[in-house]
Amino acid sequence: MYQQKNSNFSPFLKDIQHFFMSRSVLARLILINIIVWLAIKFLEVFFYLLMIHNADIAIFFSLPANIHSLLLKPWTLLTYMFLHEDFFHLFFNMISLYFGGRIFLEFLDEKKLRSTYIAGGLAGGLFFILSYNFFPVFGSVVSQAVLLGASASIVAVLVAVAVYVPEYKVNLFLLGIIKLKYIAISLVVLFTLSITKDNPGGHLAHLGGAFWGFIYAMRLKKGKDIFKNFNTFINLFSFKPRLKVNYKANKRPVSDEEYNRQKVEKQEKIDAVLDKISRSGYSSLTKEEKELLFDSSNKNK
Secondary structure, eight states: OOOOOOOTHHHHHHHHHHHHHTTOHHHHHHHHHHHHHHHHHHHHHHHHHTTOOSOOHHHHHSEESSHHHHHHOTTHHHHGGGOOSSHHHHHHHHHHHHHHHHHHHHHSOHHHHHHHHHHHHHHHHHHHHHHHHHSGGGTTTTTTOEEOOSHHHHHHHHHHHHHHSTTOEEEETTTEEEEHHHHHHHHHHHHHHGGGSSOHHHHHHHHHHHHHHHHHHHHHHTTOOTTTTOHHHHGGGOOSOOOOOOOOOOSOOOOHHHHHHHHHHHHHHHHHHHHHHHHHOGGGOOHHHHHHHHHHHHHTO
16 A cells, blocks of 8 residues: 655644744744734735725834934834844844744743843844934935844844853854854954945844843853843733742752752752863753753753
């Protein structure tokens, strides 16, 4: 009897389904961007059929460089970072967010990813506005210039993790294995040199996101989370029910001396894993070492 072989594409689709069903912050951020893009495209079709030609929905939610326009549309400081001009703009940004976010979550928790995305987008937007109102070269276009796209937020995520674990290695197509710190430096240099080319506002926003990612990660490395008390606001992206579960421990209590000894031993193991990452990259870790790092990260949320 003929039996059809399973397509190699099927596991890929299952991985995508599992990713979005996981309800992680990374999945939600990507899903919000996709839903917003689709909603705007459907509305554009609707307005086209009704022959309403002056309703530019994307412009309404895009960030204006003009201060007066911004005062009339303050929500655009947040909404612009979830907008995209066309499919390829959305596609490449979401691919970058997915891979950058996955690396980010190997070392930092979901709340920090969410904070970095939003704050990086705000920093990018402010860089865009300040630059267009300060530098004379933009004087003739400041009243018409608008910004949209998740790029500043994504650059903030990439730069933040590159500063936090600069020796982490990634295998790039055609380029081979490169450390994250070199990728981040190359991006900043590229964005700076591209300001004189097309889309100067976008590149300035990228630099704003990179600036925030750098500052945020440097503070985190010193044990200080700038957004520790800001999570109440950004929890609007969290839809998980908050359940409080009380456990009655049946384990035999340990003495203070034993507890401290176990804590020191675990920290020594974590330090050894971090040293190994600095020397050989994350990919050199064993499964047990990755689990130890992951458990430690979760407990610090």
